[in-house]
Each structure stands twice: as structure tokens, then as C-alpha cells.
Amino acid sequence: MRKRNIVGHALVILLVVACAAPWQATQAQGLAEFEKRLTEFTLDNGLKFLVLERREAPVVSFHIYADVGAVDEVRGITGLAHLFEHMAFKGTETIGTKDYKAEAKATAKIDEAFLALKVERRKGAKADKARLDTLTEQFKAAQEEAQKFLVHDEYEEVFSRQGGSGFNAYTSQDATQYIVSLPSNKIELWMLMEADRFAHPVLREFYKEKDVVMEERRMGVESQPTGRLVEEFMAVAYKAHPYGDSVVGHMSDLETLTRAEAERFFKTYYGPSNLTIAVVGDVDPQQVKKLAEGYFARIPGGAKPEPVETIEPPQLGPRSVVIEDPAQPFVLIGYHKPGVEHPDDAVFDAITDIVGMGRTSRLYKALVKEKKIAVYASGFQGMPGTKYPNLFLFYAVPARGHTNAESQEAIDAEIERLKAELVLPEELQKAKTRARASLIRQLDSNSGLAAQLTYYEVVTGDWRNLFHQLDKIEQVTAEDIQRVAKEYFTTKNRTVGLIETQAAE
Numbered sequence: 001m002r003k004r005n006i007v008g009h010a011l012v013i014l015l016v017v018a019c020a021a022p023w024q025a026t027q028a029q030g031l032a033e034f035e036k037r038l039t040e041f042t043l044d045n046g047l048k049f050l051v052l053e054r055r056e057a058p059v060v061s062f063h064i065y066a067d068v069g070a071v072d073e074v075r076g077i078t079g080l081a082h083l084f085e086h087m088a089f090k091g092t093e094t095i096g097t098k099d100y101k102a103e104a105k106a107t108a109k110i111d112e113a114f115l116a117l118k119v120e121r122r123k124g125a126k127a128d129k130a131r132l133d134t135l136t137e138q139f140k141a142a143q144e145e146a147q148k149f150l151v152h153d154e155y156e157e158v159f160s161r162q163g164g165s166g167f168n169a170y171t172s173q174d175a176t177q178y179i180v181s182l183p184s185n186k187i188e189l190w191m192l193m194e195a196d197r198f199a200h201p202v203l204r205e206f207y208k209e210k211d212v213v214m215e216e217r218r219m220g221v222e223s224q225p226t227g228r229l230v231e232e233f234m235a236v237a238y239k240a241h242p243y244g245d246s247v248v249g250h251m252s253d254l255e256t257l258t259r260a261e262a263e264r265f266f267k268t269y270y271g272p273s274n275l276t277i278a279v280v281g282d283v284d285p286q287q288v289k290k291l292a293e294g295y296f297a298r299i300p301g302g303a304k305p306e307p308v309e310t311i312e313p314p315q316l317g318p319r320s321v322v323i324e325d326p327a328q329p330f331v332l333i334g335y336h337k338p339g340v341e342h343p344d345d346a347v348f349d350a351i352t353d354i355v356g357m358g359r360t361s362r363l364y365k366a367l368v369k370e371k372k373i374a375v376y377a378s379g380f381q382g383m384p385g386t387k388y389p390n391l392f393l394f395y396a397v398p399a400r401g402h403t404n405a406e407s408q409e410a411i412d413a414e415i416e417r418l419k420a421e422l423v424l425p426e427e428l429q430k431a432k433t434r435a436r437a438s439l440i441r442q443l444d445s446n447s448g449l450a451a452q453l454t455y456y457e458v459v460t461g462d463w464r465n466l467f468h469q470l471d472k473i474e475q476v477t478a479e480d481i482q483r484v485a486k487e488y489f490t491t492k493n494r495t496v497g498l499i500e501t502q503a504a505e
Helices: 010-019 023-037 080-087 100-121 129-147 154-161 184-199 206-222 225-237 251-256 259-269 285-298 345-356 362-370 404-420 425-442 446-460 465-474 478-488
Strands: 038-042 048-053 059-066 165-171 176-183 275-281 319-325 330-337 374-383 390-398 494-501
Touching: 023 038, 023 048, 023 465, 038 285, 048 285, 048 446, 059 184, 059 446, 080 165, 080 176, 080 206, 080 259, 100 129, 100 206, 100 259, 129 206, 154 165, 154 184, 176 184, 176 446, 184 275, 184 285, 206 225, 206 251, 206 259, 225 319, 225 330, 225 494, 275 446, 330 404, 330 478, 345 362, 345 374, 345 390, 345 404, 345 425, 345 465, 345 478, 362 374, 362 390, 362 404, 374 404, 390 404, 404 478, 404 494, 425 465, 425 478, 446 465
Parallel strands: 048 275, 319 494
Antiparallel strands: 038 048, 059 176, 059 275, 165 176, 330 390, 330 494, 374 390
């Protein structure tokens, strides 16, 4: 996750001329200019705001970063963080309902019916089929009754009618994020809506949305060979850390999740102390602070949840998993590596650029252009997240008539080349130049900038590391790359995943 700035065009110009001027001086000027325009404050309940003035257009982007993702789940409730992405659009006690008191009573009946059905299903082969059928019908009837009180999509439509755009939410291993952009005269509307959503969320249509998520799992994982491979691969690569479980969750967990479990998860992880909000655009920081104190400060505070304490133990030897499928062959090779705050993180960024990014990368040139044994090949760090120690992943899609073994051998050759030879000065300089250009592109929009500010603030502890990361990349040497390749890209530290093509029955 790296993105772009926008203090007028000043920082853009500073970054572009960095090739001709000393980078550290340029970086310092950019950060200093940024600090003049950024106001940060924390409410008494622990909720932190980052407010950046950018007056070019009368619009504002809002980005709420909840420091909770799939990694914070435990066995039995996998998929719950992702389910909250769907719940984000369901409204509150005042939005999305015709009669909340009547709806709440109907919702209680849904929960009661589901729990009864769950208990009977748990009996497995001993379950009473007639009772199962009766309970299933009662569950469906309770859901249909609750539908009478719903106003569908009202939450999103309120923003849409007021000129909103980009209203969305998304979940990763590390975070759950909520975004929208609005005209700058609608800041108080956003405050009212979002504070209400976090103070009085209503998990309406919970079981219907579970069905939607289960269908997403069927379509994105169970019916997709690469989806199945990645899930199996991660489970093999991680034996202890929750990064080994997918964001979408296990099907049996999704089938049995209850609204009560979801509400407990929300109370634990979505409190003010676990939220960081960026407001970027045509704003007055003092007005934002006053409104935040009037709306968000009402939400009761609490202690910030503890981070994941499980540490993935070192591998004792190479691991592998093979999926047999009529699909096209596929190769995944992963190596365990440290998280984003490790001193070598910038080195892995440089390796990503040199070895895996785009058609000029070493992997693409070697496997696709020169040897013509693959139709695509790449590599990158940060799989499946960055907050905790993760994987550097290499992958290739073999060309027709060629095998996984050929692609794996060619990838191994490029890895050994990193260990045996120093990367060329021009390769390293291109990587550094592209890193700066990437910052310029990624911080080009209010929403992109808001996303980056919250990411660096939460994951690294300071939004200023957005600038310091580029400084670290600038300091990477060819010797650093060789050292890191030798230390981490070892057979003992490797997991290999393959799709081996098998004729359809």
C-alpha cells in the first residue's frame, strides 16, 4: 500500500525533480509542506482524526480505518470481519427501517429460529428430518416478517442523493475500511451518519448476508482452481498464525455464525480506540474537530484490543501442496519474511520492483519473453498482509505445452541469481525512481491520500512514515538485496503450491 500527495502541485514537483536533487532534502521539504496542512487530534474516547486541507475542489474524502481484519478472528468465527463489510450498508436504528421497535422484535424471532435450527443440525445423522423441515420454514417465515420493516439501501442512498461517490467498504487480513467522498458542504451529514453507524449499528438481514458471503466463497474459492490453491497454500505455509485462514472464512463457520457472535465481535473491535479517520479535501480543520466532538465523542470509549500474539514458528523444512484439476497449471512459491516495520521492508520493496513488477521485471523477461515457458510471471511482498510477518510470493502461469517444473526451475534460477550477483546499478536506480513515481500516482486523489494516511498511521504508528518509507528505499544497496535474498529465499523457508493439470473425468 503506497500512495500520492497533494499539497497543490508543490510536492509532486518536488518528488519529480528528486532525480536531480538530493533525495533527503527533497523529502524533508515535502514532509514539511505536508505537516503545515495536516491537523491531527484524538477525542477523549480514543478516536483519532487526521485532517488534511486540500482546497483545489469543493469535495472531501472520508476514510475510516478500523484496525481489525480476518487476522483477528479465531477458529469458529472465521469470515466475520468480512461479513461486517456487508453489514456496513445496512443502516442504524434510524436509517434503513420503517419501525425499529417492531423490527427489533422480528429480528429477535429470527435469532431464536436460527438457534433452534442450528441445535437440530448439530445432531448430524441423528437429526429429526421432519423437525429440520419445520424449523427451516419457521426461520424463513421469521426473515420474511422482518423484511416488512426494512427500507433497503437507504444508508447509501442518503449519501448518493447528497452528491456522494465512491461509497464502499472493504476487508483484508489486517483491516476493515469504510470510504466515501462528498461535497465539502456535507461534512456534518457525514459526521451524523457515520457516528450513528458506529454508535448504533443494526445487523439487519444478517443471515441473508451470510448467504451472500457463502455464495462469494463458492464462486471465488470453491469453484476457482486458483482460489482453492491459494487457500490450501496459505494453510500449509502457516501452521500457527491466523494469516493461514482466508478472509472469506471457512464454510462451516459461515453456516453457523450467529448475530450474537457478530455483535460481540463488533463491541470488541469497532470501538473508538480502534478507529482512525482521515478527512482530506476542502475542509476547515477546526470545524471538523468541533463536529467530531459533537458527534463521535458521544460514542463510549474503551481499551484498544490486544494485537495477535501468535508467532509463526520457523519452518523446519520445505513444504508443498498440489491441487489436481483440469485447469491450467499454476505455480506459487512463498518465503516467510518480516512485517512492514522490519528494517528490511524497503529491501523487499526493491526486490519486488526488480524481480516481479511489470513487463520489464526479471521474471517476466526470463520466463515470458526469452524462454517463452510462461504467459505470466511475477513476484511481490506482503502476502496475505503486512502488519505481521508475511510471505514474499513468486508465481507463474505456464504456457501451453510447458510445465510447472519448467517455470519453477526458471524462478529458482532468478532467485539464485539474486544471491550470486549484485543487481545492476541501473536496475536499482529504476526501482527507486519508480517508487517515487508510484507515490505521485497513488496520492493523486483525496481518497487515495486518505487511505495512505490511515494505513501508515495505524500500521507503522505515524503517517509521516509515508515519506520515510521512500527515504528507506533510496538507501537500499545492491549488497542489501543480495544479503536479504540469501537470508530469506532458502529451501528450508519455502512453501510451493501447484495446480497440476489432470484430465476431466
